[in-house]
Amino acid sequence: MSIGHNSDPDATAPGGWTKRLQGYQKPSVPRSLGELALTGLPFLALWVVGWAAYYFGYWWLSLLIAIPAGAFLVRLFMIQHDCGHGAFFSQRGLNDWVGRAISVLTLTPYDFWRRTHAIHHATAGNLDKRGIGDVTTLTVREYQSFGFWQKLRYRIYRNPVVLFGIGPAYLFLIQQRLPIGLMRKAGWSPWISTQATNAAIAAAAGGLIWLVGYQAFLLVHLPVVLIAATIGVWLFYVQHQFEDTFWTDQKGWDFHEAALRGSSFYDLPAVLMWFTANIGIHHIHHMSARIPFYRLNTVLRENPPLRSQSRITLIDSFRCVRLALWDEDGQRLVSFREARAVKAAGPASV
Numbered sequence: 001m002s003i004g005h006n007s008d009p010d011a012t013a014p015g016g017w018t019k020r021l022q023g024y025q026k027p028s029v030p031r032s033l034g035e036l037a038l039t040g041l042p043f044l045a046l047w048v049v050g051w052a053a054y055y056f057g058y059w060w061l062s063l064l065i066a067i068p069a070g071a072f073l074v075r076l077f078m079i080q081h082d083c084g085h086g087a088f089f090s091q092r093g094l095n096d097w098v099g100r101a102i103s104v105l106t107l108t109p110y111d112f113w114r115r116t117h118a119i120h121h122a123t124a125g126n127l128d129k130r131g132i133g134d135v136t137t138l139t140v141r142e143y144q145s146f147g148f149w150q151k152l153r154y155r156i157y158r159n160p161v162v163l164f165g166i167g168p169a170y171l172f173l174i175q176q177r178l179p180i181g182l183m184r185k186a187g188w189s190p191w192i193s194t195q196a197t198n199a200a201i202a203a204a205a206g207g208l209i210w211l212v213g214y215q216a217f218l219l220v221h222l223p224v225v226l227i228a229a230t231i232g233v234w235l236f237y238v239q240h241q242f243e244d245t246f247w248t249d250q251k252g253w254d255f256h257e258a259a260l261r262g263s264s265f266y267d268l269p270a271v272l273m274w275f276t277a278n279i280g281i282h283h284i285h286h287m288s289a290r291i292p293f294y295r296l297n298t299v300l301r302e303n304p305p306l307r308s309q310s311r312i313t314l315i316d317s318f319r320c321v322r323l324a325l326w327d328e329d330g331q332r333l334v335s336f337r338e339a340r341a342v343k344a345a346g347p348a349s350v
Contacts, residue, residue, distance in 0.1 A: 017287050018256065018288060021288040022288070024291045024298065025290040025292075027087060027090055028292075031292075031294055032088050035079065035293075039079060040076060042068075043072035046068055046069040047220065047221070047224070049065055050065040050224075051212055051216055051220050055216065070228040071228075073105060073106065073224055073225070076102050077228065077232060079277065080102040080106055082277075082293055083095040084099055084110065084114040084118075085290060086290060087293075096110070099114070103197050104204055106172075107172045108172065108197075109176060111189065112179050115189075120132065124286065125240075125248065125253065125261075126248070127247050127248060127249050127250075127326075128250040134240065135163075135237055136157060137333075138326070139247075141328060154324075155324075155336065163237065164230055168230045168232065169229060171233065176194070177198055178194065179191055208221070238264060238280075238312065238320055240262060240264070240282075243323060244261070244310070245264070246261035247262070258286070259283060259286035260286075262310075263282040263283040263285070264280070265309060266282065267311050278296040283309055284300070325339045
């Protein structure tokens with residue numbers, strides 16, 4: 001796996017990269033509007049073509065069309081993501097209302113998600129603040145201290161079929177309909193946001209069902225949503241679940257180190273990088289979330305040390321699926337098999 005740490009002084013000095021990256025943060029309104037049109041219009045066109053294929057009896061073609069339509073929906077989610085960071089437009093209100101409109105398509109309540117995602121950015125890699133906006137990750141010691149049923153439950157959760165098969169459907173179709181666990185900290189705001197989004201989703205779905213029928217709606221739209229959800233969960237997984245990632249306790253945690261070392265540079269082929277709106281350049285995004293996605297490639301080009309930092313290729317990413325536990329002694333993510341080897345070796349392995 002091509003992952004390394006650069007020796008550039010700005011990369012290790014507190015706030016060094018953050019200061020350097022401030023110049024890339026200003027969004028361009030024409031560029032943002034252009035990206036929105038280049039993403040939203042093809043998505044709508046593909047949806048109509050998918051429905052037409054179903055209407056004329058070619059239901060299998062509508063399933064094929066769901067693949068590119070799902071990819072465009074992923075890109076719409078990334079625009080919503082930038083809006084949530086205040087990075088897509090200079091005006092907060094414009095960011096918020098564009099993000100809320102897109103959230104009806106992505107099934108992701110904008111204000112609720114923005115709050116939880118901000119927590120994720122503020123706590124990524126912190127062992128003492130796990131649980132919001134991240135993939136549940138146990139340490140080797142925590143896992144080994146568990147009983148049989150606790151271990152089984154965690155192993156089921158980390159199974160690829162659950163993480164990337166059942167998990168995306170549960171997350172986007174069910175879990176995001178209710179802000180469970182957040183209301184104790186944030187009051188009624190997450191509930192209001194979520195229910196307003198749910199109402200808008202119900203209205204949009206009801207209108208489409210009235211126009212095309214429920215069978216056509218389900219056959220055309222559900223595969224698109226499930227494909228996009230699976231891609232989204234996969235991307236989020238690879239962004240932080242790689243072997244040489246960064247985890248530590250509150251005492252040793254540092255925002256800049258967590259951003260650089262704990263977030264990957266997922267170096268995808270150009271076409272995949274476009275459809276995922278450069279979200280693979282995640283280490284830079286975590287250092288400076290206000291940079292619009294369409295400027296991230298420029299940051300890479302003009303700052304060569306960042307090109308090799310925490311880099312993972314498409315082939316590398318498939319090897320990350322086996323990783324499940326944080327080895328506090330070895331300072332890396334390991335598989336269940338490797339964790340057993342650590343336990344068998346005992347103190348001598350430390």
